[in-house]
Amino acid sequence: MWRRVASVSHLFSHSKSTKFNQGGSTFKIWETITSESEIPTPSKGSPFITFVLGGPGSGKGTQCAKIVEAFGFTHISAGDLLRREIASGSAYGSVILSTIREGKIVPSQVTVQLIQKEMESSDNYKFLIDGFPRSEENRKAFEQTIGTEPDVVLFFDCPEQEMVKRVLNRNQGRVDDNIDTIKKRLEIFDELNWPVINYYSLRGKLNKINAVGTVDEIFEKVRPIFAPLSK
Numbered sequence: 703m704w705r706r707v708a709s710v711s712h713l714f715s716h717s718k719s720t721k722f723n724q725g726g727s728t729f730k731i732w733e734t735i736t737s738e739s740e741i742p743t744p745s746k747g748s749p750f751i752t753f754v755l756g757g758p759g760s761g762k763g764t765q766c767a768k769i770v771e772a773f774g775f776t777h778i779s780a781g782d783l784l785r786r787e788i789a790s791g792s793a794y795g796s797v798i799l800s801t802i803r804e805g806k807i808v809p810s811q812v813t814v815q816l817i818q819k820e821m822e823s824s825d826n827y828k829f830l831i832d833g834f835p836r837s838e839e840n841r842k843a844f845e846q847t848i849g850t851e852p853d854v855v856l857f858f859d860c861p862e863q864e865m866v867k868r869v870l871n872r873n874q875g876r877v878d879d880n881i882d883t884i885k886k887r888l889e890i891f892d893e894l895n896w897p898v899i900n901y902y903s904l905r906g907k908l909n910k911i912n913a914v915g916t917v918d919e920i921f922e923k924v925r926p927i928f929a930p931l932s933k
């Protein structure tokens with residue numbers, strides 16, 4: 703079983719970045735598609751972790767499916783794990799359900815425990831962790847419990863209007879795919895997710911992807927990030 707206590711160091715040399723202002727501070731987000739030397743070499747002795755960030759409906763799950771197919775990752779969606787927990791009738795189920803209905807974030811210890819179980823029961827060592835971390839609390843809980851940082855962070859950047867349109871058209875029967883809950887999810891995303899994005903930006907791990915376009919067009923922006931990895 704893998705377990706890594708130190709993070710892999712990254713020697714990034716991005717060529718293009720965007721500056722933006724949030725809460726009075728200026729932050730920089732790397733926009734370059736990473737080159738071969740920027741991805742740490744994965745090894746079967748330790749997990750290779752990609753966090754997949756983006757607002758509700760930005761296309762995280764859709765792109766994860768394509769990354770799995772092309773690069774052999776195991777997809778772990780935090781939202782799917784929580785929905786599975788509700789469906790299983792577990793002790794946490796009702797709390798998770800009401801939290802999701804309100805568009806809020808489930809306590810980190812619950813989510814991290816589910817992710818950890820999923821990682822430990824997998825034979826794979828390449829993981830896409832989708833919809834996580836949603837907050838600094840999530841991020842810190844993961845680092846403390848799993849004992850490592852992600853190797854790559856993807857951020858699907860999508861305008862709010864487009865996200866709302868996609869979520870309302872999703873038609874998967876999700877309890878949170880209604881206009882009232884979407885508004886709350888977007889508010890929570892704005893409040894809690896930006897600090898996480900900024901954190902990874904400052905650590906040179908963030909790959910911002912413009913999530914407007916067709917699924918295939920967007921995947922063509924994702925593909926080069928993982929191109930150095932073989933399936």
Ligand SMILES: Nc1ncnc2c1ncn2[C@@H]1O[C@H](COP(=O)(O)OP(=O)(O)OP(=O)(O)O)[C@@H](O)[C@H]1O
Nearest residue numbers: 757758759760761762763764868869872915916917
């Ligand atoms: N590039 C795209 N153009 C149009 N529709 C898209 C695109 N990518 C995904 N979709 C559709 O938008 C909806 C939301 O996509 P998806 O479930 O991948 O988003 P998500 O980021 O995982 O959302 P959530 O955080 O709510 O789980 C789905 O119905 C999906 O088919």
Ligand SMILES: Nc1ccn([C@H]2C[C@H](O)[C@@H](COP(=O)(O)O)O2)c(=O)n1
Nearest residue numbers: 780781782802806807808833834836
């Ligand atoms: N880290 C996470 C991920 C998800 N949730 C809850 C709250 C979300 O609105 C819901 C659905 O997640 P999605 O499928 O949109 O990624 O699950 C959370 O509390 N913490």
Ligand SMILES: [Mg+2]
Nearest residue numbers: 762763779781
């Ligand atoms: Mg999703």
